[in-house]
Amino acid sequence: PERWGILQLAAGTVNATSVAMLPSWNERAVAMTIYYAQHAVLAKFGRFTNSVKLLAEYAPPRTLDGSCTGAVSVSLVDGAADFCARVASLDGTREACVRGDRRLSVVSNNEGVCNCFSYDRNM
Numbered sequence: 001p002e003r004w005g006i007l008q009l010a011a012g013t014v015n016a017t018s019v020a021m022l023p024s025w026n027e028r029a030v031a032m033t034i035y036y037a038q039h040a041v042l043a044k045f046g047r048f049t050n051s052v053k054l055l056a057e058y059a060p061p062r063t064l065d066g067s068c069t070g071a072v073s074v075s076l077v078d079g080a081a082d083f084c085a086r087v088a089s090l091d092g093t094r095e096a097c098v099r100g101d102r103r104l105s106v107v108s109n110n111e112g113v114c115n116c117f118s119y120d121r122n123m
Contacts, residue, residue, distance in 0.1 A: 024106045025089045026068045027096035034074070035098050036120040047080040048100065061103045077116075084116030 003114035010017035022028070037058035041049050049055060052072050064072055066117040070088030077084060082100040089095065098104040107114040 013041050024089070024094055025094060026088050026107060027094065028104060030063060030069045030072065030087045031096040031098040033059045033103060034072070034087070035100075035104070037064075038074075038083055038085070038100065048076060049080070050074045050076050050081040050083070051074060075116075086114055 006022060008017075008020055010062060021056040034055060037055040038048050040058040041047075041054060048081050052064055052074060055074070066072070068088050068090070072087050073083065074083055074085045076082075077099075087096045088097075094106055094108045094111070096104060096106045097116050099116040103116070105114065105116075
């Protein structure tokens, strides 16, 4: 969580502006959970996994059970040296994806498909 901050800027009086809710928070939170679970699996087994069931063992209870997001999928890249996890929203309007270096993005359905490696991996 210390690396996933959200900053809200406002033009109003300090502490008088109402908080704006982030519609994609659930998908982002589950993607962050997958990131930490993947790194726990990597530390134990020496490789990432595409098993959501195994990842759930390293995640807080009910995080990956589909109760607050849609489907979760994980693809392995470079012989399990990296991963791309996708988390759909409950309403199916957007998808979050995260990869092994902590890069997290959210894409609305009208913007296309979430692709973890459509940009430079060496950034």
